[in-house]
Amino acid sequence: MHQDQPCPFPGKRESGDERRLAIAAAARAIIFEVGLEGLRTRDIAARVGINIATLHYHVPTKEALVALVADSLRQEFKAQAQRNTRAGRSPLEQLRLEFVDFHESVHDTPELIVVLSALIEKGRRDPAIGAIMTPLYDYWRLQFVDIFRRGVSDGTFRPDLDPHAAALITTGALSDYSRQWTSFRASYEQLTAELERAFIANPSLSKDPS
């Protein structure tokens, strides 16, 4: 029994889905501020503006709550991936689009990568979280694998480039940058430019290997 009709009286009761959405958002904000070790169910309830018992009505346990946050990240990445279609673009253009997208994500929702890292780390020891986060991170990296693989085929990138290793380097550098951009002297443009130079084929070499 699901009704699409939004509540005509804001401040009254919200549907279960809306509540769960607000709970996940509040939890993400708190994790960003004080980390997973500072996450308290009462603080989440207070930020949403509901009673602690109401929180447990919608999300039974804290474990399920963290899983809810993980799933909210998954859905957000899924939506982001479906939003921009890269069909018909060259590998280098797609790579640069990924760089721009990532930068925008870090700028618009700075807590996203921080929470993502925290949950990936938690997923290393919590199978329930790992089942959500590992495929998510793999998917992101596989996008780069695909870009590099096709870029090698058409001569954009070095012929001796290892797509998997290059993708690992790229995602590692990007996530590491966003994690501590405060202490980095190098700008994001310097980082992405160096990544391009690292993988791109040398223009002075013959592009036609036949």
Place this chain on the structure above:
Amino acid sequence: MHQDQPCPFPGKRESGDERRLAIAAAARAIIFEVGLEGLRTRDIAARVGINIATLHYHVPTKEALVALVADSLRQEFKAQAQRNTRAGRSPLEQLRLEFVDFHESVHDTPELIVVLSALIEKGRRDPAIGAIMTPLYDYWRLQFVDIFRRGVSDGTFRPDLDPHAAALITTGALSDYSRQWTSFRASYEQLTAELERAFIANPSLSKDPS
């Protein structure tokens, strides 16, 4: 009325420094297993084999305990840096030595990088931890900056290579690899080999062979 046999030398006491060392080691092991959010002073005391009050005698607060762990990491990195002198070696040799060192560290003490990442993340919000961890991470990256800078000078690496960006890419890729090497198909050798190819000068373009 001694408790259930913690010390291999009954009747013997450990000095304050040894105790603090054992406490830091136990805390690191626990952080590796259950994360910072699962770190409990009682668990640390139990692993060391001492009473909870004894733990608080040596380390007054939990906050000081986390700082102690951070400092133990700093000392370990400092000792590691001083252990192997790289004087007289070529930039490429030094880079490969860094790769080997890192791999050995991950292999010998797998909890090291995980705990390092956890404390760096905590240092983002806790100034006391950040004061220890940020310089530590910067120091590691600066080692690569130095290697790349000299490698550019002597023609080992690309002339258009940005040492800071390249170092950021390298540390990011390495730390990201060690954080989740379980789900990576690419081996460590593939990763380091790709890093070398990414930064090394093209052999067909030997521009300055003087």
Place this chain on the structure above:
DNA sequence: TTCCCAATCAAACGATTGATTGAGAATTGG
């Protein structure tokens, strides 16, 4: 109207948390 049920809350529960107390054992310097 009467009933049902998702949603909500005040209050509290049992357990755990970091931290403290006071007394005593072990060690050290004289």
Place this chain on the structure above:
DNA sequence: CCAATTCTCAATCAATCGTTTGATTGGGAA
């Protein structure tokens, strides 16, 4: 040997944690 110091522990504290209970609300169905 003694006294001072360092170190240790059983017992305990106050606070907070995640979770539960029991009751209430309000809107839609019967």
